[in-house]
Amino acid sequence: MDRQAKKLFKILGSLLVIVFFLIGFAVNSQIDRQNLEVCFLDVGQGDAILIKTPYEQNILIDGGPDNSILSQLGNNLAFFDKELDLVILTHPHSDHVAGLVEVLRRYSVNKILMTGVSHTSPDYLTFLEEVSLQKIETEITDSQKDIVLGDDLVLRILYPWTDLSGQEVASxxxxxIITKLIYKDTSFLLTGDAEEQVEHDLVNNQIEIKADVLKLGHHGSKYSTTQEFLDQVQPQYGVIQVGQDNKFGHPHLRILKRLEDNNIQFFRNDLDGPIIFISDGQNLSLKKRGE
Ligand SMILES: [Zn+2]
Incomplete structure (x- = not known):
């Protein structure tokens, strides 16, 4: 075989390896779709949660502080999967909204759910501009409601209870926006940056907040995750979306101690990287890195 033919075989061989790798990745990510997957993405100091449902929907709650969301989405969705059925913006602080701008530009987003609260930060205004530029359907949430995603799978909007659109709020x-994702016997409570006052309101109004997994409010700060709240949620697992060496000192040691005292096994993005739960409806398991 002459040198050129050898070279050609080498190139063809490499191409075949790439093709098999891509097919393997695609098949793998479709197999996962028999279960619910909730991915607490590692976006540094901020929140971003990707929900992959067994009914082929992709839902993104918040987009983190920057474009690190793009590689995180790429790691968790098949390379051809560029559609997000729903994007929820919990509130317009930059560590939740800034990464969404580029997500809107690169993914096909079918719908956005938000409160429409007034805020004039450049990141939020750029996000709103992009939403209107692309004419993406937007829903303002103003009350509790169930978004039915399929058989035994519901995304329940628990908070806020009033129309905040166009309003300036004290906090x-x-x-x-607080949501509870319920899949058969398993559930996740996702609280954005809600603090003590809202936790108290939920408890006081006897809202059904019991859940297997709690994403702690406000990155584990001392102003959220009260004992009163934990008594009602009774989570088995806690997730803290927090960046390494963040300037806010999140999470607070008092909160970590409280989780330990309540026998709640917890994970943190700064130490554990992406945290991915898989639910078959009865049992929860954690996806190990590289799986
Ligand atoms: Zn935040």
């Missing part, structure tokens, strides 16, 4: 954190 943007406490305007956060």
């Amino acid at each position: 943007l954190n406490n305007s956060s």
